Amino acid sequence: MNMEPIIQIKNVSKEFKVLNRREGLMGSIKDLFSRNYKIINAISNITMDIMPGEIVGYLGPNGAGKSTTIKMMTGVLKPTSGEILVNGRVPYENRTKNAQNIGVVFGQRTQLWWALPVIESFKILKEIYRIDDKVYNDNLELYNNLVGVKELYSKPVRQMSLGQRTLCDILAAFLHNPSVVFLDEPTIGLDVTMKSKIRELITELNRVKNTTVILTTHDMGDVDALCKRIIIIDKGTRIYDNSIENLKDYFGAYRTLKLMFSKNPEDNTEENLNKIAAEIQTSLHKEFPSAENIAVCSNEEWIDIFINEDEIKMMEIMNFIQNTRNIVDVKITEISTESVIKKIYEGGVK
Amino acid sequence: MKIKKKTNTLRYYAHIYRMILAQDLKSKMNYRADFIISNVGIIATNVSGFIAFWIMFQNFPSILNWTYYEMMFLYGFSLIALTPVQLFFDNNWNLRFQVYSGDFIRYCFRPINLFFYYISEVFDIKGIGQFAFGAGTLIYAWKNLGLSVTPLIILKLIIALFSASLFMIAIMNIAAATCFWITNSGIVMVFMFNFKDYARYPITIFNSIFRFIFTFIIPIAFIAYYPSLIFLRPDNVPLLTYLSPFIGIIFFYISYKVWITGAMQYSGTGS
Amino acid sequence: MNTEPKKFNLNKYFALTKASILEELSFRANYLVTFLGNLIYLCVIYFLWKAIYNSSPHDIVNGMTFSDTFIYLVLASAMFNFLETYVVWIMAKDIQTGKIVVDLIKPMNYQLYTFFYFSGIYITYFFITFMPTFLIVLFFTWGKIAIGINLVFYVLSLILALIINFCIDFLVGTICLYTESIWGTNIMKEVVVLLLSGATIPLAFFPETLRKIVEMLPFQAIYNLPLTILTSNNTDPSGYFQAIAIQFFWVVVMIILSALFWKKSIKVITVNGG
Numbered sequence: 022m023n024m025e026p027i028i029q030i031k032n033v034s035k036e037f038k039v040l041n042r043r044e045g046l047m048g049s050i051k052d053l054f055s056r057n058y059k060i061i062n063a064i065s066n067i068t069m070d071i072m073p074g075e076i077v078g079y080l081g082p083n084g085a086g087k088s089t090t091i092k093m094m095t096g097v098l099k100p101t102s103g104e105i106l107v108n109g110r111v112p113y114e115n116r117t118k119n120a121q122n123i124g125v126v127f128g129q130r131t132q133l134w135w136a137l138p139v140i141e142s143f144k145i146l147k148e149i150y151r152i153d154d155k156v157y158n159d160n161l162e163l164y165n166n167l168v169g170v171k172e173l174y175s176k177p178v179r180q181m182s183l184g185q186r187t188l189c190d191i192l193a194a195f196l197h198n199p200s201v202v203f204l205d206e207p208t209i210g211l212d213v214t215m216k217s218k219i220r221e222l223i224t225e226l227n228r229v230k231n232t233t234v235i236l237t238t239h240d241m242g243d244v245d246a247l248c249k250r251i252i253i254i255d256k257g258t259r260i261y262d263n264s265i266e267n268l269k270d271y272f273g274a275y276r277t278l279k280l281m282f283s284k285n286p287e288d289n290t291e292e293n294l295n296k297i298a299a300e301i302q303t304s305l306h307k308e309f310p311s312a313e314n315i316a317v318c319s320n321e322e323w324i325d326i327f328i329n330e331d332e333i334k335m336m337e338i339m340n341f342i343q344n345t346r347n348i349v350d351v352k353i354t355e356i357s358t359e360s361v362i363k364k365i366y367e368g369g370v371k
Numbered sequence: 372m373k374i375k376k377k378t379n380t381l382r383y384y385a386h387i388y389r390m391i392l393a394q395d396l397k398s399k400m401n402y403r404a405d406f407i408i409s410n411v412g413i414i415a416t417n418v419s420g421f422i423a424f425w426i427m428f429q430n431f432p433s434i435l436n437w438t439y440y441e442m443m444f445l446y447g448f449s450l451i452a453l454t455p456v457q458l459f460f461d462n463n464w465n466l467r468f469q470v471y472s473g474d475f476i477r478y479c480f481r482p483i484n485l486f487f488y489y490i491s492e493v494f495d496i497k498g499i500g501q502f503a504f505g506a507g508t509l510i511y512a513w514k515n516l517g518l519s520v521t522p523l524i525i526l527k528l529i530i531a532l533f534s535a536s537l538f539m540i541a542i543m544n545i546a547a548a549t550c551f552w553i554t555n556s557g558i559v560m561v562f563m564f565n566f567k568d569y570a571r572y573p574i575t576i577f578n579s580i581f582r583f584i585f586t587f588i589i590p591i592a593f594i595a596y597y598p599s600l601i602f603l604r605p606d607n608v609p610l611l612t613y614l615s616p617f618i619g620i621i622f623f624y625i626s627y628k629v630w631i632t633g634a635m636q637y638s639g640t641g642s
Numbered sequence: 643m644n645t646e647p648k649k650f651n652l653n654k655y656f657a658l659t660k661a662s663i664l665e666e667l668s669f670r671a672n673y674l675v676t677f678l679g680n681l682i683y684l685c686v687i688y689f690l691w692k693a694i695y696n697s698s699p700h701d702i703v704n705g706m707t708f709s710d711t712f713i714y715l716v717l718a719s720a721m722f723n724f725l726e727t728y729v730v731w732i733m734a735k736d737i738q739t740g741k742i743v744v745d746l747i748k749p750m751n752y753q754l755y756t757f758f759y760f761s762g763i764y765i766t767y768f769f770i771t772f773m774p775t776f777l778i779v780l781f782f783t784w785g786k787i788a789i790g791i792n793l794v795f796y797v798l799s800l801i802l803a804l805i806i807n808f809c810i811d812f813l814v815g816t817i818c819l820y821t822e823s824i825w826g827t828n829i830m831k832e833v834v835v836l837l838l839s840g841a842t843i844p845l846a847f848f849p850e851t852l853r854k855i856v857e858m859l860p861f862q863a864i865y866n867l868p869l870t871i872l873t874s875n876n877t878d879p880s881g882y883f884q885a886i887a888i889q890f891f892w893v894v895v896m897i898i899l900s901a902l903f904w905k906k907s908i909k910v911i912t913v914n915g916g
Contacts (some may be wrong), residue, residue, distance in 0.1 A: 097635070117481075117482045120483075123480070130474050130476070131477070132477045134391075134394070134492070137394050144390070145391055148386060148387050150482060404822065404823060405823040405826065408821060408823035408826030408827060408830075409823055409826035410826075412826035412830045413826075415829070415833045416832075418833075419833045419836070419837040419842070422837060423842045423843050426843050427847070430703050430847050432697075432698075433697050497825075497826075558675045558676070562678070562679050565683075569686050572690060575693075576690055578689065581685065581689065
């Protein structure tokens, strides 16, 4: 690939000064006069390039620094140090110019006019972004072919369901043909059919317009359906940046062994299962000290055991447990994206 | 070249404002009862103020040499000068809710001035009733005072009303912007908003401390008293009256800067 | 279906009072600002009426001296601060969001429930915003407010005024079952109550015919009667009894009116949404 990256982030850090608030009324009066700050490193030294047309999953636990990064890319926030270029431009130096070339969707916060029918919102956006008549009409036609939303257009946003609203917000974000679109948890709170409808829409828009999409989400279904590449950050540092296949290869030897010890729902209370999981975890660690990556947790009526087969064979574990407990059902599953990511958050990849 | 660009930008913003306004009005027409009741409500408030004045002057012929009709003039003038803040800047009242819930961030991604974009969202129809009542009162006072009507006077009146309106807008911008820093900004807004009711009195009734406060700190004396002197006391107009358009613009600009600074700082840290 | 015990148990209502006092006390900064606002209003009233009286050839107008008028108006505004508890707003919001359903299924009379819910707010506001203002006025106009039997009757009168005011609020809140325009409805109520109760201008200043009409309405029982009791100085309590009797009459009328209107409205209207 000889293309220029559309987003370049080089050694970017962001510090926040946070006020240590004192307690009570006297405390707040004292705060007015002497302030006691503490410095928080929201982002430390992140570097990444994003190519035109990519869909990148930008993942991390809550508070990892995802939205801080997005705010910096959209020009709302200025990095403490380092360099960001979006479309070859420094976003925070000219927020409005940068905004002309990006689209943003925040899952539950609509950017459309609450009381107006969607089509009227679109018309105002057409003027705000100074969209050509031709581009505008072409896009409306494209939207109609993709999702057939004509009957939605006359409905005021406040009367829409969350799913319809998100759909319209995504369409609005692509309306001015931005080169980059940021989607922040676009499927949060939606039902299964709406989720897949929205994923399809994003895939299609990306394919037709070759728009770069940066997607933050906690839903691994989004990641599986949309992203070839994922970037994971935690505590402000980048801990993974590669293709999703690579990640699965890395964890290729991992399996989840699911065991059930009783079909009686009275035995399978959450409390009970957690206790069993903890007991198994301790005994396994004692028996196989070399298998560092073993993790046990309860999952509905199952006990999940997370195993790296390079360390230990699955049958050994089964045999060991069978000596002490009665297993009534067994399942073996490939590792899911979900558990891989979870493993990474927990520090599984160095 | 640069001037041309400036006027283009101005035209662009005016165009967008008109568009949003037209749409907003169209959707509000669906709530005709609310439109009527709110306007009747705001007119009722002012009729009651009017009656209070009338009763007062039934008992006292003048207040510090200000006659009934002169006081009516101040009252009508202040109502018109307070119309723009009601009509166009009412979204400031929602600001704190948007900020505390984190929803404010959604305004930050448009290729357009943030303050303009936020404020343009709401057009408050109640202001129409207030304007109508204020204009009626002013004309009534104007006629009974026997003031002349010439194109020059009309021009002066328009300039005076325009600059007077900037002061309350600026006060409310700053009051609303406090929500970017403190959590109790609702009460600050109510507190500041209530000062508008004192704008209808001649500032000479107060002692020097309050005169100073109402001129330089919470400048409500510019909402009606200072500009009205041009018409009511033309032989004795203080310098502050002539300066009031400039002070108004500067004060508005400062309030805008405070608002934007707060918004940008908040968007960085919030949520 | 309704298993409400026959014996009327007030304890559950007082629990509401206590809860709302605690809730109110957590907004301490609000009191500071409200109190500060009162002080500024006090100054403005002082200067305005000082100027008005200075422009008049007489010291006593309609039987009121400057200090009478000043005390009357400042205390009227202090009373307004603790009487205006946004009953209408909160009722209207509960109606529009459908939250009212939750309150309706509680085994309590809704009007009493609302009253006791707000009672805590009344009590806290009385002590935190009204009392300081009262003490300041008492101190700065020392000797102008008589300290005697009038204070006892004032407190009694205040309680009756509060009930009348609450019933009007509740009545207007009920109107919000029919209209979406809360702001407009509430502001009209406020304007009518404040003007016709003599809170903006003492009733003594009203022209004869207007005063005669206003005295036949319930509004004057909220501000005018208590404040007249407070600022008067009679050793003979018969005048006080008469004022209290008028208030009592309005309490009964307003309770019946608001309860009937509520009963009728709740049957007709189905609550929006859910």
